[in-house]
Amino acid sequence: MTVRQACFCLGILLGDGGVARADDGITFVSQGGSYQAAQTQAILDPVARQLGISIDQDSAPDAWAEIRTQTATGKAFWDVVDMPAKDCARGGARGMIAPLDYAAIPNARDLPDDYKTPYSVAYEFYSSVLAYNTDKYGTAPPHDWADFWDVKKFPGTRALRDNPLATIEAALLADGVPPDRLYPLDLDRAFRKLEQIKPYITVWWTSGAQAAQLLADGEVDMEMAWSNRVSAVQHEGAPVGFTWNQGLLQYTSLCILKVSPHIATATRFVDAAIGRRVQADLTRYTDNGPGNPRAYEIGAIAPARMRDLPNTPDNARLQALISTEWWSSPAGDEAMRRWLTFVQH
Amino acid sequence: MAAAPSRPLRAEALLAASLLTPALLLVALLLLVPLLWLVWQSVRQDGGFTLAHYARLFTDPAYGATFLQTFRISAIVTLACVVLGFPVAWAAAESGPTLRTLILALVVLPLWTSVLVRAYAWIIVLQRTGLVNSALEALGVIHRPVILVNNEFGTIVATTHILMPFVVLPLYTTIRTIPREVLAAAASLGGTPAFVFTRVYLPLSLPGLLSGASLVCVLSLGFYITPELLGGGRTYTVSMLIARNIALYDEWGAASSVSVALLACIFLIFFLAGRIVPIDRIVGTR
Numbered sequence: 001m002t003v004r005q006a007c008f009c010l011g012i013l014l015g016d017g018g019v020a021r022a023d024d025g026i027t028f029v030s031q032g033g034s035y036q037a038a039q040t041q042a043i044l045d046p047v048a049r050q051l052g053i054s055i056d057q058d059s060a061p062d063a064w065a066e067i068r069t070q071t072a073t074g075k076a077f078w079d080v081v082d083m084p085a086k087d088c089a090r091g092g093a094r095g096m097i098a099p100l101d102y103a104a105i106p107n108a109r110d111l112p113d114d115y116k117t118p119y120s121v122a123y124e125f126y127s128s129v130l131a132y133n134t135d136k137y138g139t140a141p142p143h144d145w146a147d148f149w150d151v152k153k154f155p156g157t158r159a160l161r162d163n164p165l166a167t168i169e170a171a172l173l174a175d176g177v178p179p180d181r182l183y184p185l186d187l188d189r190a191f192r193k194l195e196q197i198k199p200y201i202t203v204w205w206t207s208g209a210q211a212a213q214l215l216a217d218g219e220v221d222m223e224m225a226w227s228n229r230v231s232a233v234q235h236e237g238a239p240v241g242f243t244w245n246q247g248l249l250q251y252t253s254l255c256i257l258k259v260s261p262h263i264a265t266a267t268r269f270v271d272a273a274i275g276r277r278v279q280a281d282l283t284r285y286t287d288n289g290p291g292n293p294r295a296y297e298i299g300a301i302a303p304a305r306m307r308d309l310p311n312t313p314d315n316a317r318l319q320a321l322i323s324t325e326w327w328s329s330p331a332g333d334e335a336m337r338r339w340l341t342f343v344q345h
Numbered sequence: 346m347a348a349a350p351s352r353p354l355r356a357e358a359l360l361a362a363s364l365l366t367p368a369l370l371l372v373a374l375l376l377l378v379p380l381l382w383l384v385w386q387s388v389r390q391d392g393g394f395t396l397a398h399y400a401r402l403f404t405d406p407a408y409g410a411t412f413l414q415t416f417r418i419s420a421i422v423t424l425a426c427v428v429l430g431f432p433v434a435w436a437a438a439e440s441g442p443t444l445r446t447l448i449l450a451l452v453v454l455p456l457w458t459s460v461l462v463r464a465y466a467w468i469i470v471l472q473r474t475g476l477v478n479s480a481l482e483a484l485g486v487i488h489r490p491v492i493l494v495n496n497e498f499g500t501i502v503a504t505t506h507i508l509m510p511f512v513v514l515p516l517y518t519t520i521r522t523i524p525r526e527v528l529a530a531a532a533s534l535g536g537t538p539a540f541v542f543t544r545v546y547l548p549l550s551l552p553g554l555l556s557g558a559s560l561v562c563v564l565s566l567g568f569y570i571t572p573e574l575l576g577g578g579r580t581y582t583v584s585m586l587i588a589r590n591i592a593l594y595d596e597w598g599a600a601s602s603v604s605v606a607l608l609a610c611i612f613l614i615f616f617l618a619g620r621i622v623p624i625d626r627i628v629g630t631r
Contacts, residue, residue: 062592157473157492162578163593203495204578218474219495336594344407344581 025054026079026266031252032059033209035228038285039082046281047272053265061207063087067257071096076259079266080273085120086165088255089328092119098258105271110294117324120253121274122291124282127249127310127319128166131215131230131242132222142222144246145174149193151200156221158197159214162204164339165327166248167194169320170224173246179320187335191342204343215240227310228287247319249311251291276300283309387601398602408586408603415582416610418501418572419565425505426512426561427554433509434516434553452513460507464574467503468494471575495577503571508564512557519553552622559618563611583607 028044030036036059048055060066063083070076081088091097097119102108108121115122130148132141133156142154148170160167168185171193177186202220205211212229214220216238230242254273256266272278279290280300289311295301296312306312310319326332387398402408437448455463470476471494478490493499523546531541547554569584576582583603590600 064595065592068595201579202492202577206573206578210574217472219472340589340594341405341407343578344410 024052024265025056026260026262026269027056027058027077028080028082028269029058029060029063029078030082031061034232035286035288038282038288042281042285043273043278046278047269051265051268051272053269055269064091067091067096070257071259074259076257076261078257079260079262080254080256080269082123082252082254084165085117085122085251085253085324086327086332088120088253089117089324091255092117093328096258098256098260098263100256100270101267104264104267105274107271107274107276107292110276110292111274112293114321114324115251115291115293117253117328120255121270122251123254123274124279124286124291125249125251125289125309125311127227127244127247128161128170128224129227129230129242129244129247130222131225131240133215133218133220133239134241135218135239136221141241141243143243145170146176148222148224149174149197151197154222157202157219158200159203159205159211159220159223159225160197160201161211161224162206162343164335166250166322167224168335169248169322170246171197173320179246182320183323183326184331185326185335187331187338191338194342198342231287231308244310244315244318247310247315249316249319249321251311253291253324383601383604386597387605390598395598398598399606401599402602402606407581411581411583411586412606414497414580415566415584418497418504418580418582419562421501422504422508422565423558423562425501426509427558429505430509430512430516430557431554434513434520437513437517438520449517452510455506456510460570461574463507464503464571467499467506467571467575471499471502494575495579497576497580499575499577500572500580503575504565504568507571508561511560511564512554515557515560516550516553519550523549555618555622559614562614566607566611566614 030039036057040057044055044057058078063078063081064087067078067081070078088097092099099118100108100121105121108116111122130142130145134141136156137154142148142150147154148158160170168187168190169182171190172182172185173179174197175189175193177189203210203214203223205214205223205225208226208229211223211225212233215223215225215230216233216236225242227242227244227247230240234240254270256263256270260266274292276290276292276295276298277300279292279295280298282288282290283295283301283305287308287310289309290296293311296306301309306314309315327335388394388396390397402412433448433452437445437452440448468475472478473490473492475493477493478487481487482490493502527545527549528541531545532538536544567584568582569588572580572582573585573588576585587600587603587607590596590603
């Protein structure tokens, strides 16, 4: 009996629940919290009205394992997922994510090519930036990854993310690799550099909320953290600063589950959700940047607000864009495998 | 072989069996099937049979280190629970009804608080700007904050706190059943208090001690929340390895083999503990 058959039998035994939904509705999945609440106001509710569809919501900080399960059972509870572009791409390669019908997504023409894969379009931007405690470093804070690695000039506790994505890039930048020459990533060189800083890392964080808390509580003096999380604790008055310099720009993407029974509606949703207007509105509720760069051009975002957003032309110039293509390639998988050995040693 | 049971007896057995069927089916469906599937997954790769996932446990140093760290934490937590829990159980068993109720309530109450809440509370208590560091600095004991959390130490403290009731309660029950006369007899025959404790009191409380200790040992081997939240990413336990393999590294075969290996270790611990104290006493059915 195959897994699929086993799950099918289980489904019959337990009754067919959950998927009864009108055909003009989809289930949208993001990462929860204030981030998803912002999307509800700026994008999900307006798009639902505009298209005349209903949008159910679910949230999963790590959607990958769940999508794999839904694919294996052939039973989709989700239709559209907001997750790292890398996961969309590797999901596509494994038949878990449906290829996008770009003819039905005219808004995708606003996006440059490196924001798109056959399976996903960029949805929103954030950045892995160097953040620090302003009480600790005063007027001479660290301003690039070489400073982060310089434990003599900048004593203090440090944190990095327990994940190679962006961390590898930061190590190479610290080692002097120019931002435009990062890819393909030199893993040997990056891990050598990481071994140097490893004894000085107090925490390897696993969630954005944890990273923000570490900085706000003064548990660490400097760390790599997501820009929108850092600015959130800044707004709360924590003595925290960060620099866009050598930030690592990342975006999450929208993609559609291959087993989704609502692919046509889901495609219409994806198109509407990356429209300039709703994308610009997103920045009214979060410090995430729009996935559609043309959102900056319609005059809906105040110039003063631009400073806080990761991918405005001015801020993007200081940063490097993480390569989805590289991270979803076999070399990216290799980096993941080596990471486990690196952190556990 | 016994004679065939009489008709009414057999009917009764049949009735009992049919009454048990739903429960047995539920156990088979929800426990055995997933477990067998887990074992199946651990020997599969690309549609064929493989032992590669098990070989990795021995060849990849990260896996060995993870198991080692998990067992070390488990051993320390178990020891700490026993050493700290024994006096509590003793005090509860030996004191009057009011004090006993109070002690037992203090032991049991935290069990009703979410593990997550208790883990976060420990972060607040132990962090650099936390209660312990502030107090020690104010008293002049230390001049710079000590790192008490986001490491193995913080993990052990919180895990010990969370698992302590599992030692105290069985130990308390066992101590309560020690006949006072035996202790009086030992003392009247000239045994010093230390002698009475080590030769009479301790052996008689051993079943409770062992059942509590093996429970804590097994539970701590599979603990996930405290190492994840308080380990600072430098404390990797087997449960985290399983979670990472599924969510991050997309290695379900590896996750399955690690789960099966951990399960085997747990069976081994129960088996060894069962050699000393019968298993039904450990799980509390007797």
